[in-house]
Amino acid sequence: MGKHLCCTEKGINLEQHLQCVVLGIIPWINPPSSIVSAIKSGKSESELLVACRILSSAANLASPALFDSILKPSGSIWTLLSSLITEVILASTEPRDEEETWTDEALEILLDVWSHILQPTDLSKRVPLPQYGVDAAAEIFRTFVHTELKAASASAEEDEDESEQVQAAIAARDERLGAISLIARASSRESISLLASLLSERCSFICQLKEGNSCPPSILEELHWLLIMSGNVIADPGEGETPMVPDAILTQFPASMDVTSHPVVLLSCSAIMLAQNSRDPFFQREILSPRLMEAIVWFFARWTDTYLLSSNVGHGPYSTPSGAESNHQLSILPESGKNPVVFAFSEHGDGISALKCLVQLGGTALTLWPGEKALLELTCFKLFAALSRRRNVCSHLVANEAWQHFAKAFAYLEQTLLLLPSSIQRGLAEVLCRSANGFSSADDANQFLKDLLSPLTMKIVEISQMKELSAAAQKPDAILMVTNLVERLRGAARATMPRTQKVMFEIGVAVMEPLLVFLECYRNQSFVVYVLLKFIVDWVDGQVAFLEAKETAIVFSFSVRLLQTYSAHNVGKISVSMSRTLQNETQAEKYKDLRSLLQLLTNLSSKDLIDFAAEDSSEAENPDVAQVIYLGLHIIIPLITVDLLKYPKLCRQYFTLLAHMLEVYPEKIARLSKESFGQVMGALHFGLRHQDIEVVNMSLTALNAIAFYHYQAMCKAQEGLGQHALEYYDNDGIRHEGVLAQFLRSLLQHLLFDNYSNELVEPAGDALLPLILCNTSLYERLALELLEGQHNPVLQSRLAAAFHTLITGNKVTSSLDRANRRRFRENLHNFLAEVRGFLCMR
Amino acid sequence: MSDSEHHFEAKADAGASKTYPQQAGTIRKNGHIVIKNRPCKVVEVSTSKTGKHGHAKCHFVAIDIFNGKKLEDIVPSSHNCDVPEVTRTEYQLIDISEDGFVSLLTANGDTKDDLRLPTDEALVSQLKDGFAEGKDLMVTVLSAMGEEQISAIKTL
Numbered sequence: 001m002g003k004h005l006c007c008t009e010k011g012i013n014l015e016q017h018l019q020c021v022v023l024g025i026i027p028w029i030n031p032p033s034s035i036v037s038a039i040k041s042g043k044s045e046s047e048l049l050v051a052c053r054i055l056s057s058a059a060n061l062a063s064p065a066l067f068d069s070i071l072k073p074s075g076s077i078w079t080l081l082s083s084l085i086t087e088v089i090l091a092s093t094e095p096r097d098e099e100e101t102w103t104d105e106a107l108e109i110l111l112d113v114w115s116h117i118l119q120p121t122d123l124s125k126r127v128p129l130p131q132y133g134v135d136a137a138a139e140i141f142r143t144f145v146h147t148e149l150k151a152a153s154a155s156a157e158e159d160e161d162e163s164e165q166v167q168a169a170i171a172a173r174d175e176r177l178g179a180i181s182l183i184a185r186a187s188s189r190e191s192i193s194l195l196a197s198l199l200s201e202r203c204s205f206i207c208q209l210k211e212g213n214s215c216p217p218s219i220l221e222e223l224h225w226l227l228i229m230s231g232n233v234i235a236d237p238g239e240g241e242t243p244m245v246p247d248a249i250l251t252q253f254p255a256s257m258d259v260t261s262h263p264v265v266l267l268s269c270s271a272i273m274l275a276q277n278s279r280d281p282f283f284q285r286e287i288l289s290p291r292l293m294e295a296i297v298w299f300f301a302r303w304t305d306t307y308l309l310s311s312n313v314g315h316g317p318y319s320t321p322s323g324a325e326s327n328h329q330l331s332i333l334p335e336s337g338k339n340p341v342v343f344a345f346s347e348h349g350d351g352i353s354a355l356k357c358l359v360q361l362g363g364t365a366l367t368l369w370p371g372e373k374a375l376l377e378l379t380c381f382k383l384f385a386a387l388s389r390r391r392n393v394c395s396h397l398v399a400n401e402a403w404q405h406f407a408k409a410f411a412y413l414e415q416t417l418l419l420l421p422s423s424i425q426r427g428l429a430e431v432l433c434r435s436a437n438g439f440s441s442a443d444d445a446n447q448f449l450k451d452l453l454s455p456l457t458m459k460i461v462e463i464s465q466m467k468e469l470s471a472a473a474q475k476p477d478a479i480l481m482v483t484n485l486v487e488r489l490r491g492a493a494r495a496t497m498p499r500t501q502k503v504m505f506e507i508g509v510a511v512m513e514p515l516l517v518f519l520e521c522y523r524n525q526s527f528v529v530y531v532l533l534k535f536i537v538d539w540v541d542g543q544v545a546f547l548e549a550k551e552t553a554i555v556f557s558f559s560v561r562l563l564q565t566y567s568a569h570n571v572g573k574i575s576v577s578m579s580r581t582l583q584n585e586t587q588a589e590k591y592k593d594l595r596s597l598l599q600l601l602t603n604l605s606s607k608d609l610i611d612f613a614a615e616d617s618s619e620a621e622n623p624d625v626a627q628v629i630y631l632g633l634h635i636i637i638p639l640i641t642v643d644l645l646k647y648p649k650l651c652r653q654y655f656t657l658l659a660h661m662l663e664v665y666p667e668k669i670a671r672l673s674k675e676s677f678g679q680v681m682g683a684l685h686f687g688l689r690h691q692d693i694e695v696v697n698m699s700l701t702a703l704n705a706i707a708f709y710h711y712q713a714m715c716k717a718q719e720g721l722g723q724h725a726l727e728y729y730d731n732d733g734i735r736h737e738g739v740l741a742q743f744l745r746s747l748l749q750h751l752l753f754d755n756y757s758n759e760l761v762e763p764a765g766d767a768l769l770p771l772i773l774c775n776t777s778l779y780e781r782l783a784l785e786l787l788e789g790q791h792n793p794v795l796q797s798r799l800a801a802a803f804h805t806l807i808t809g810n811k812v813t814s815s816l817d818r819a820n821r822r823r824f825r826e827n828l829h830n831f832l833a834e835v836r837g838f839l840c841m842r
Numbered sequence: 843m844s845d846s847e848h849h850f851e852a853k854a855d856a857g858a859s860k861t862y863p864q865q866a867g868t869i870r871k872n873g874h875i876v877i878k879n880r881p882c883k884v885v886e887v888s889t890s891k892t893g894k895h896g897h898a899k900c901h902f903v904a905i906d907i908f909n910g911k912k913l914e915d916i917v918p919s920s921h922n923c924d925v926p927e928v929t930r931t932e933y934q935l936i937d938i939s940e941d942g943f944v945s946l947l948t949a950n951g952d953t954k955d956d957l958r959l960p961t962d963e964a965l966v967s968q969l970k971d972g973f974a975e976g977k978d979l980m981v982t983v984l985s986a987m988g989e990e991q992i993s994a995i996k997t998l
Binding site: 155156157158159160161162217220221224289290291292369370371372373374419420421422474475476477480524526527572573574575576577578579580581582585589 | 930
């Protein structure tokens with residue numbers, strides 16, 4: 001290594017340095033086969049790993065052009081990387097101890113090298129991989145595929161524990177496959193052809209199995225693996241955007257290629273054949289397994305966004321930096337629409353029949369095996385979600401017979417669908433409602449929704465009006481039914497679009513009374529209550545932006561009744577249980593309910609009614625947002641116990657709402673009853689002492705808002721906080737300070753004597769200034785009290801001076817304008833620095 | 843198209859609390875289930891398979907709602923389990939007897955005297971104090987599969 005060290009020379013640049021370093025570590029990885037076998041014989045793997053990391057860093061920092069040239073002219077970095085990775089992959093298949101993970105680590109790092117080259121952070125530096133680089137990539141992928149396929153086959157009989165978080169596990173898996181997918185794409189012609197032929201062999205095999213022949217699980221597992229790998233290679237995940245066909249795939253196949261021989265198309269057709277076979281009863285009974293079905297569904301969920309009925313037209317594959325490279329690519333690509341892979345499943349290709357196949361696939365997956373939760377989730381939240389994501393696909397969806405049939409079955413509360421788990425009910429309702437986007441006419445869309453949801457709505461109303469409801473309703477099957485019906489409504493609410501908003505509004509109104517009846521009847525069934533609340537929150541969320549004055553009033557009054565009903569059942573209720581676990585669960589349930597109620601209030605508070613014009617000029621008709629929210633808070637606050645405020649999310653949500661209300665509507669707070677006002681102030685006191693800085697910050701902001709409001713009012717000789725700000729005498733003749741006076745005392749005490757984060761000094765300063773201005777005589781008295789407690793004359797005079805400077809120094813006046821506040825904040829910093837030192841010492 | 847085959851039974855059967863069959867795959871966390879003939883609340887559900895290409899089985903971990911014991915069961919997802927009918931009824935507290943029983947006022951004006959006080963001492967003293975002060979107290983009674991127990995207390 002010594003002879004390659006040239007870094008001590010002056011004037012060396014990054015590129016040269018990198019070249020030096022990489023050349024230096026080559027002996028640690030070359031030749032790969034001997035290095036790896038040495039490690040297998042007991043040599044330490046640390047040199048190899050260090051070398052790999054250096055390669056990875058170099059790949060990250062060097063331009064691809066430089067990286068390519070590193071080993072030239074005598075060798076190629078690509079060949080080296082390829083044989084190294086191949087050796088590592090092969091080594092990983094040999095039986096070894098639990099402890100030995102060097103192959104995993106090495107592989108991960110080496111795949112990173114490729115990722116850095118193939119997807120540099122600066123896209124403009126990307127260069128097409130030279131042919132030998134493509135070959136190297138193909139070699140790596142080939143080895144990887146064969147190794148993994150073999151491992152899959154061998155593992156087929158193993159038991160499997162599924163995680164509860166199906167979707168999270170899948171996301172993690174796909175991320176792991178990301179790096180190898182890039183390598184496959186870099187060598188698309190060979191790699192995708194490989195996948196296509198392996199898949200095709202196995203699909204043909206199992207689709208031809210006849211009565212009396214069983215299918216070995218090893219083949220099913222290989223198919224599973226191939227589908228997952230293929231889906232990762234040919235398509236990117238779709239949520240949040242519409243992924244295009246990966247660049248590498250578009251550019252590596254000639255645009256003039258025959259559709260029927262394009263590997264991506266061949267691969268897709270094999271998968272479609274599997275999907276079609278999944279409808280065959282024999283296939284379902286003898287061959288198909290839930291796991292294989294999951295793979296098929298997952299594959300098509302991924303595939304749909306990119307390849308099904310693609311409306312990609314116009315520009316070439318690169319959307320970012322231009323440059324000679326992309327222009328070059330543009331010139332060899334005619335309109336993308338004619339690209340075989342885009343054309344194959346477009347409207348003019350086989351797109352519509354593919355869509356039909358997928359709808360039927362989904363239907364089968366939902367109904368074939370009750371209880372396969374992972375499969376149900378994938379079908380509902382991935383496949384159907386993908387099918388209902390894009391408008392142009394939706395237009396074909398709603399024209400599709402199978403989808404219409406599905407919608408009818410759903411609408412008429414068909415048994416098999418109604419018994420699916422509640423989250424699936426919600427998901428299916430959402431995708432069905434979303435598919436209404438496919439209707440070009442708003443009337444058609446609305447009619448579709450009405451048809452879909454009317455029987456459901458009527459059923460809810462019907463149940464709620466039954467005599468003897470209470471008794472019948474507590475049976476488990478009744479609970480299940482009500483829960484599932486409401487979950488459907490919730491799914492529908494979440495799919496509310498502007499042009500279907502009115503229909504959803506009417507449905508919501510139609511079920512208002514029934515839901516209140518259910519809230520009463522099911523007050524002791526916590527899950528039902530939770531589902532009811534969640535629906536209402538989602539419904540309000542989808543509606544609130546569109547409501548006129550009268551409609552808003554309806555929603556407000558319903559919300560208040562809801563809150564009152566919930567509160568009546570729950571306030572002051574203490575649960576008892578023999579089991580600590582169950583006690584904790586009950587607490588968690590309360591927490592979730594309260595989050596929902598706070599969310600409801602927050603959603604309502606976003607309704608800004610200032611611009612309700614003179615049409616309805618009577619006050620009575622114009623609903624008062626602030627009043628409703630404060631009323632809501634008044635109802636909720638007693639439910640929020642100190643224990644519940646220990647949940648950080650709930651605490652923050654609560655204080656965010658409180659701070660918002662006090663900032664935006666301080667005049668309303670003055671009109672609250674003594675009791676309500678006291679509650680809100682109690683909450684503020686609590687918040688000011690909280691350990692979560694965010695919460696303290698929000699409390700200080702809120703305090704600032706009301707003090708500011710009161711001071712402004714005082715200056716204009718208005719009431720401000722009125723009664724609340726005044727001192728009073730209680731029944732026992734004891735004097736109580738006004739609320740702002742209390743806060744002044746408490747805040748000053750806190751700033752002088754307690755420990756707190758420095759970040760809070762500024763917001764505290766903002767709250768302190770108006771508090772002092774409202775209570776100057778109290779401020780002076782407090783200062784005097786402290787002075788009297790200070791026996792050292794030097795310190796005493798320093799203290800006195802400090803108090804004086806705080807409110808007069810630095811040209812601070814009694815104004816609350818920005819500049820003055822800034823000056824006061826500076827003063828506060830200095831004040832605290834000056835006095836805390838000696839005040840806090842005892 | 844057929845209407846739902848479900849209809850709520852309009853009249854409740856007097857007396858016997860029942861169990862109802864429900865598919866294992868639809869029973870979720872915090873739902874109820876019968877295990878070893880005891881009514882339980884599910885605190886954990888996980889699935890597993892025999893062989894990757896087998897069918898899912900649900901593994902339930904549940905707590906007996908009356909005695910707090912932990913029970914477990916593994917059931918194929920497509921099979922039915924029994925779900926207990928769990929009801930909670932509110933009664934007004936009329937009296938607390940010396941020997942640890944409570945006297946409750948039922949909806950039709952009778953008294954119900956067969957329930958014991960809960961075992962939590964802090965709660966019991968809170969209850970006794972509240973009662974002595976003349977507060978109105980509502981007691982929620984949890985009932986399932988023929989067994990009953992006080993599950994919540996509420997001041998009106």
